[in-house]
Amino acid sequence: MLFRKACALLGLGLLAQAQTFNNPIIYEDFPDNDIFLGPDGKTFYWSSSNFHYSPGAPILESTDLVNWQVIGHSVPSISDFGSDYSMQNGKTAYNRGTWASTLRHRKSNGEWYWIGCIDFWTTHVYTAPDITGPWSQSSSFQPCFYDCGLLIDDDDTMYVAYGSNNVSVAQLAADGLSVAKTQVVFSYPSPCTAIEGNRMYKINGLYYILDDCPGEGITVIWKSSSPWGPYTHKILSNATASPVPGTGTAQQGSLIEAPNGNWYFMSFAWAYPLGRLPILAPVTWGSDGFPVLQTVNGAWGESYPLPLPESSVTSWIGGDQFWGIDPAWEWNHAPDTTKFSLAEPGLILQTATVTNDLYHARNTLTRRPNQAFPVGTLQLDFTNMADGDQCGLALFRDSSAWIGVVRNGNSYTVTAVQGLTQDAGNSYATTSTGTVVGTAPISARTVYLQVRFDSRTVGSNQATFYYSTDGNNFSQLGGAFNLDNTYYYFMGYRYGIFNFATKALGGSVKVDGFVSWSN
Numbered sequence: 001m002l003f004r005k006a007c008a009l010l011g012l013g014l015l016a017q018a019q020t021f022n023n024p025i026i027y028e029d030f031p032d033n034d035i036f037l038g039p040d041g042k043t044f045y046w047s048s049s050n051f052h053y054s055p056g057a058p059i060l061e062s063t064d065l066v067n068w069q070v071i072g073h074s075v076p077s078i079s080d081f082g083s084d085y086s087m088q089n090g091k092t093a094y095n096r097g098t099w100a101s102t103l104r105h106r107k108s109n110g111e112w113y114w115i116g117c118i119d120f121w122t123t124h125v126y127t128a129p130d131i132t133g134p135w136s137q138s139s140s141f142q143p144c145f146y147d148c149g150l151l152i153d154d155d156d157t158m159y160v161a162y163g164s165n166n167v168s169v170a171q172l173a174a175d176g177l178s179v180a181k182t183q184v185v186f187s188y189p190s191p192c193t194a195i196e197g198n199r200m201y202k203i204n205g206l207y208y209i210l211d212d213c214p215g216e217g218i219t220v221i222w223k224s225s226s227p228w229g230p231y232t233h234k235i236l237s238n239a240t241a242s243p244v245p246g247t248g249t250a251q252q253g254s255l256i257e258a259p260n261g262n263w264y265f266m267s268f269a270w271a272y273p274l275g276r277l278p279i280l281a282p283v284t285w286g287s288d289g290f291p292v293l294q295t296v297n298g299a300w301g302e303s304y305p306l307p308l309p310e311s312s313v314t315s316w317i318g319g320d321q322f323w324g325i326d327p328a329w330e331w332n333h334a335p336d337t338t339k340f341s342l343a344e345p346g347l348i349l350q351t352a353t354v355t356n357d358l359y360h361a362r363n364t365l366t367r368r369p370n371q372a373f374p375v376g377t378l379q380l381d382f383t384n385m386a387d388g389d390q391c392g393l394a395l396f397r398d399s400s401a402w403i404g405v406v407r408n409g410n411s412y413t414v415t416a417v418q419g420l421t422q423d424a425g426n427s428y429a430t431t432s433t434g435t436v437v438g439t440a441p442i443s444a445r446t447v448y449l450q451v452r453f454d455s456r457t458v459g460s461n462q463a464t465f466y467y468s469t470d471g472n473n474f475s476q477l478g479g480a481f482n483l484d485n486t487y488y489y490f491m492g493y494r495y496g497i498f499n500f501a502t503k504a505l506g507g508s509v510k511v512d513g514f515v516s517w518s519n
């Protein structure tokens, strides 16, 4: 850092050019970004979607557009959306929950507003006096603001652009909690067959709507002197090749103005099995008042100059001993809050469900894996397991596998299970609870469980599972598991720490630590 500053003082521009960032910006699954500069004019905020994970709608923060950190969530518990979201009555809400929502700060009353459509077709508004909360549900209404973008105009009027195919603009009531007026402002342009991912901005006195044609990989930018139109459009990105190998074209995202007046487009690559990885590129403005994406040889650049001086660099990998629950962790569905507690350090997970199906077990704690070759290691104390309990570490999606400990009577067995599956065509009903592919006896009451995988879309897409009693000598259990690299589940693979009962509640395990690493 000192060296960089010295160079800048000497005006060594060539050396300064070495200050670049690489795409993806975060090598993790943070889709549907809605990014804007906050009220201090220095801090950027990012609202993302996380579907059936709770808390919902993660919020990230950055001062340089490159180093981001998860600071909280706009939806404190997705149990607000109905009993399915807490896995009540045998129901689940996989692949539902938060998607393509929007977040802004309103100067006039200092409130933060998150707006999203849940379960076709109800729009929910959450508000908070501070970005860190407390967040609460302030209203729910129709219509569904499908893929919505909030603009708070200079005169404090709140507009939301939303819709697929036909895009509408709604003007909200003065309190921002209901719809005063809504009107279709344009339909998808040729050669598109649909349009979505709407964001709305006011730039130099003009209204802009950014959206994309998902089938064609085209990002479109629309401009008008009135929020109600008429809008004219230009293509911002025409099937621009993604910088992440094998992930097709980039489309959808946010237009962002940095405090220094430079502009950027944050989009995402569809990089399954890991998920949707955010990618950043500069934009410039043409004399016609439309933005122009800065590509490298016609493709999205793998790297570009840093937008702003780099703040402290975020470490996405490392260890967690659970002195608290960092917001980077999210539960699979809304948890039973009476069934977990902090041991400082450590996290105690009591069994919360009697089931033989991981997809119906409450209180699985998840985390996004990081980088091309993620390694997740869980240290678990299972002294207090009850007869019939199953606990461990899953690689969790609609096609899952796990390694863990199974207690039957007084026999404890390290067990590897693969091939847990759900049916996308039938509300993600479980189609298989998996097959045991390996077992090993264990006499200790503490175990290290590990999963390693190749997350690259162009890679092997295979995961392997290991256990150890000393944290050094890891033995593989079961063969390689083939990951699902399709997109329709939307969320990518996660680490899942689970503990469920097959006989009766009452047992517990203690999570001593988790290390997220990358080979």
Ligand SMILES: *[C@@H]1O[C@H](CO)[C@@H](O)[C@H](O)[C@H]1NC(C)=O
Residues within 6 Å of the ligand: 166, 184, 187
């Ligand atoms: C959607 O747009 C098409 C084409 O402009 C128009 O014919 C149709 O009436 C619109 N639908 C609605 C619901 O406004």
Ligand SMILES: *[C@@H]1O[C@H](CO)[C@@H](O)[C@H](O)[C@H]1NC(C)=O
Residues within 6 Å of the ligand: 190, 191, 235, 238
């Ligand atoms: C996108 O690029 C392709 C290939 O260059 C071209 O054929 C097509 O006309 C472009 N589409 C639009 C809408 O500009």
Ligand SMILES: *[C@@H]1O[C@H](CO)[C@@H](O)[C@H](O)[C@H]1NC(C)=O
Residues within 6 Å of the ligand: 473, 474, 475
């Ligand atoms: C590593 O662990 C395996 C399985 O418990 C055991 O068979 C092997 O002897 C151990 N190796 C060393 C070097 O301790």
